[in-house]
Amino acid sequence: MKPSILIIEDNEQNMYMLSYLLTKEKFEVIKAYNGKDGLNLATSYQPEIILVDIQLPDMDGYEICLQLRQTDIPKSTTIIAVTSYAMQGDREKAIKAGADGYIEKPINTETFIAEMQKIYKSNQL
Template identity: 75%
Template sequence: MSLSILIIEDNEQNMYMLSYLLTNNNYKVIKAFNGRDGLNLAHNNHPEIILLDIQLPDMDGYEICLKLRHNGLPKNTTIIAVTSYAMGGDREKAIEAGADGYLEKPINPDTFVSEMEKIYNAKQ
């Protein structure tokens, strides 16, 4: 059984790269290009992993993460912030909002999937 991953990302190039890497590694990919769609898709599909950009057009990733954690999402869902918003304290802010991990952009295509799996496996 392949795990499902919801990607919440507004940048089309980033969405393409993440989708490509994950589908090639036998993951089922669900795409959302904004926070509202991401919240709806998360609650309708219950993905095992959510990859969440922090800078989105309608609400920031911290707010989305808080909503996901407090609105009925299964507790074992792994949320990973994937962002170029890499200022001091951002990793801690993402974890405080409910993320299980934090990966910086630009992602390394050679290591991204294994880094994501490491965060996922640590939670299981």
């Protein structure tokens, strides 16, 4: 069975593209368009993977990662920052905040699923 995935993303086009790619591969997708809803859905649904945009309207993805790591979600939950923040140090900042991986936007639709699964599998070891 494939892991369930929570996407926390405020951009409609990005949400559509990520959802499309994931549902096409038979993943269960849960959607949140802001950080507050994302945190609530993470605790109620307990998805195995959480994809977090860094730039959100109510709180940034770094804060979401920090808060997620302090909630009742399982420690094995894989959090992946999916962001256009691609400056030097951004990846490290996301990891320090609690993300297990980092995928830059614009995402490559040909490799996104494989990149996500690689991060997920390495986090399950």
